[in-house]
Amino acid sequence: MGFGPYLLLATLEGLVQAAVLSITAAGLSLVFGVMRVVNVAHGEFVMLGAVIAWFTASLLTGHPAMGFAAALLVSPLLVGAVAFASERVVLRRLDYNPEATIVATIGLLYILQQTVLLVYGPDARPVDPPFYYTIRFPWFGYSAYKLFVIGAAIVIMGGIWFVLQKTRAGLVMRAAQYDRETAQAFGIPVDRVSAWVFALGAMLAAIAGVLVVPIQQAHYLMGADPLLLSFIVVIIGGLGSMSGTVLAAVLVGLSDGIISMMFSPTLAKMVSTLLVALVLVFRPNGLLGKAAR
Amino acid sequence: MKIRSGLSNLSLPRRDVLKTIGGAAALLASPAVIRPGFAQEKTIRLGAPFHRTGIGASYGRWYERTANAAVALVNEAGGINGMQVEMIVEDDGTDPKRGSELIEKFATEYKVDAVFGHLFSHVVAASAPRAGELKMPYFICSEASLLGAGKLNRYTLQPGITDVRSQVKAMAPWIASTLGKKVTMIFPDYNFGHDHRDFFSAAIAEQGGEVVAKIAIPPTETSFTRYLPQIAPETEVIYHVMVGPAVLTFVKELGDYLGSQRPEIFGFIDSLEAVDFSTPQLSFLDGTYFWEANPRYAQAEQTPFDKFYREKVGVDANGASTADPKDISTYSHMFSVWETLFAIKQGMEACNYQGPANQKDLILAMEQITAFPESNEHPQGAKVFNGKLHQVFGSQCISKVEGGKLVVAHRTSVEDGMYESDVDYTKMDL
Numbered sequence: 111m112g113f114g115p116y117l118l119l120a121t122l123e124g125l126v127q128a129a130v131l132s133i134t135a136a137g138l139s140l141v142f143g144v145m146r147v148v149n150v151a152h153g154e155f156v157m158l159g160a161v162i163a164w165f166t167a168s169l170l171t172g173h174p175a176m177g178f179a180a181a182l183l184v185s186p187l188l189v190g191a192v193a194f195a196s197e198r199v200v201l202r203r204l205d206y207n208p209e210a211t212i213v214a215t216i217g218l219l220y221i222l223q224q225t226v227l228l229v230y231g232p233d234a235r236p237v238d239p240p241f242y243y244t245i246r247f248p249w250f251g252y253s254a255y256k257l258f259v260i261g262a263a264i265v266i267m268g269g270i271w272f273v274l275q276k277t278r279a280g281l282v283m284r285a286a287q288y289d290r291e292t293a294q295a296f297g298i299p300v301d302r303v304s305a306w307v308f309a310l311g312a313m314l315a316a317i318a319g320v321l322v323v324p325i326q327q328a329h330y331l332m333g334a335d336p337l338l339l340s341f342i343v344v345i346i347g348g349l350g351s352m353s354g355t356v357l358a359a360v361l362v363g364l365s366d367g368i369i370s371m372m373f374s375p376t377l378a379k380m381v382s383t384l385l386v387a388l389v390l391v392f393r394p395n396g397l398l399g400k401a402a403r
Numbered sequence: 404m405k406i407r408s409g410l411s412n413l414s415l416p417r418r419d420v421l422k423t424i425g426g427a428a429a430l431l432a433s434p435a436v437i438r439p440g441f442a443q444e445k446t447i448r449l450g451a452p453f454h455r456t457g458i459g460a461s462y463g464r465w466y467e468r469t470a471n472a473a474v475a476l477v478n479e480a481g482g483i484n485g486m487q488v489e490m491i492v493e494d495d496g497t498d499p500k501r502g503s504e505l506i507e508k509f510a511t512e513y514k515v516d517a518v519f520g521h522l523f524s525h526v527v528a529a530s531a532p533r534a535g536e537l538k539m540p541y542f543i544c545s546e547a548s549l550l551g552a553g554k555l556n557r558y559t560l561q562p563g564i565t566d567v568r569s570q571v572k573a574m575a576p577w578i579a580s581t582l583g584k585k586v587t588m589i590f591p592d593y594n595f596g597h598d599h600r601d602f603f604s605a606a607i608a609e610q611g612g613e614v615v616a617k618i619a620i621p622p623t624e625t626s627f628t629r630y631l632p633q634i635a636p637e638t639e640v641i642y643h644v645m646v647g648p649a650v651l652t653f654v655k656e657l658g659d660y661l662g663s664q665r666p667e668i669f670g671f672i673d674s675l676e677a678v679d680f681s682t683p684q685l686s687f688l689d690g691t692y693f694w695e696a697n698p699r700y701a702q703a704e705q706t707p708f709d710k711f712y713r714e715k716v717g718v719d720a721n722g723a724s725t726a727d728p729k730d731i732s733t734y735s736h737m738f739s740v741w742e743t744l745f746a747i748k749q750g751m752e753a754c755n756y757q758g759p760a761n762q763k764d765l766i767l768a769m770e771q772i773t774a775f776p777e778s779n780e781h782p783q784g785a786k787v788f789n790g791k792l793h794q795v796f797g798s799q800c801i802s803k804v805e806g807g808k809l810v811v812a813h814r815t816s817v818e819d820g821m822y823e824s825d826v827d828y829t830k831m832d833l
Contacts, residue, residue, distance in 0.1 A: 250660050370629050
């Protein structure tokens with residue numbers, strides 16, 4: 111295979127990764143931006159989304175697209191409900207204290223992981239993609255579903271942008287992020303906003319989980335990778351900055367895809383970790399982040 | 404108010420107290436607590452550290468089912484030397500650290516007679532030294548060529564399944580003559596995969612072939628397309644052997660990538676153990692070949708032994724659980740647990756084993772065994788046991804995928820897989 115097709119495949123792989131990553135990281139970033147909570151259980155919401163997608167798809171017989179569409183609806187709702195409940199029951203009672211919430215979300219991570227292990231079992235199970243089609247390039251074949259994931263990510267990220275910038279709910283969230291106390295003084299129920307934001311962040315993770323499950327498989331340990339990469343992306347992009355998150359996701363996804371194909375996957379991981387270190391040294395607030403108030 | 408609430412706390416309702424005491428008593432009397440302390444009657448106690456969770460979970464589940472069936476069969480027939488067999492299962496999480504901790508627990512707390520059933524090679528590599536130190540007979544059902552390399556010890560034996568070195572040596576002539584001589588290998592980047600890389604490279608070179616590309620994949624990888632461009636253009640045969648939860652992803656992405664103008668493909672069934680062949684995206688595997696130790700699909704020439712074994716474990720003719728046709732077994736590996744248990748029985752009977760004081764005699768008796776004839780106890784086939792090497796040798800199957808099922812195309816002889824080794828565990832201290 112020549113250099114051109116090689117680069118094309120690397121870019122496609124990188125973009126798919128960037129797509130999933132930007133949705134996952136957007137959730138993490140949103141939660142941190144508004145609530146100042148570092149959610150260590152975020153990867154488990156991805157996992158939970160994927161596992162619920164498997165349950166939904168296996169309950170529905172008929173065309174795989176039906177099961178997938180149902181999963182895309184049911185899974186984020188259920189995961190959002192779990193997140194909403196855990197926010198009310200745990201995080202709120204800790205007063206969103208940064209240290210305490212980190213420990214609490216670590217606990218949440220284990221509770222979710224072990225519950226899934228008990229209920230769903232230790233196996234990796236596949237969910238059928240909504241359609242099977244392989245695009246045949248002259249040099250290699252590529253699953254059309256993966257391209258669909260890229261498209262879906264663009265639509266979802268557009269949706270997030272719209273909600274945050276153009277709706278009242280978005281305005282409220284941005285206000286809570288900008289200055290919690292002043293927002294409260296202006297009559298914004300910051301407390302309730304937190305719960306909804308936490309649920310929304312988890313729902314984004316769940317959507318990423320549903321999108322990824324036909325490519326990978328649902329497995330109770332699958333949350334670790336997305337968590338680590340989301341943190342890398344959010345740190346590089348700037349915690350709480352949505353455009354920074356997207357930029358960093360594309361950067362990390364592409365560099366990971368291209369470096370791991372041209373050189374080695376280990377080197378790719380080293381480069382993204384190095385990038386985090388460099389960003390922390392030279393731009394502690396991330397590429398597009400603003401200094402904390 | 405304060406005083407009253409204090410008092411009401413003190414006066415515990417009688418019912419609650421009884422409940423708590425009852426619960427505590429039930430807990431104390433439960434097997435989990437009593438077992439390590441004292442046994443009621445004389446039994447043979449076998450420690451079974453299975454991979455219930457972690458990356459080996461699908462194997463572990465079936466190892467446990469197979470072992471349960473074998474133990475039940477032994478006990479129905481009167482046990483071993485008049486003693487019933489009691490199996491104590493613990494989960495090692497497919498984790499080397501927990502694996503070796505369990506050896507310790509079995510030896511010191513449960514005081515078992517022997518330990519058996521470890522599969523994943525990194526767990527075996529971590530646990531075997533501890534078994535050697537504690538002088539605990541340790542029967543592995545693994546495949547990595549650790550024993551053959553002289554890396555283990557006097558107390559570690561593998562009487563139930565062949566090792567990678569033997570498997571690839573037996574099959575390389577067939578691969579070179581039938582499929583092609585230029586091979587690209589895709590394997591997991593740790594001990595087990597390295598055995599495939601090293602021994603197959605040597606075996607195919609003996610046949611006048613060569614490995615044109617070696618693609619090592621980190622064991623925790625979840626996405627594989629990025630590795631596939633390394634498949635060399637002159638490749639005639641792709642040789643794949645993958646394990647863990649992402650195996651299905653691997654095979655699917657290989658199919659997407661290659662399309663119809665694929666080279667010949669030879670895989671180890673490890674890449675698809677516990678995976679249903681009738682998954683639509685796996686149709687590209689039709690016409691490819693797989694190594695199987697024990698054919699998953701009941702063949703036309705099925706032996707009565709295989710039939711017996713399938714029935715006892717609860718596996719149907721398609722290699723799935725009789726209770727759930729979607730629950731696919733790890734048929735090419737799990738027979739090793741069954742056969743190992745009967746090998747232990749044979750060794751214990753040979754030395755009239757009575758309890759842990761005879762553990763040394765058990766090792767000596769095992770080393771005297773030379774063969775296991777094909778039987779209900781050894782349904783995979785006849786085997787030769789090398790007492791010096793502590794390793795068994797047997798036949799291998801090469802099966803072709805035809806219409807979503809595996810049909811045996813070639814079966815090697817036991818001799819095909821024999822290799823020379825100057826390792827001699829019988830010279831080590833007992």
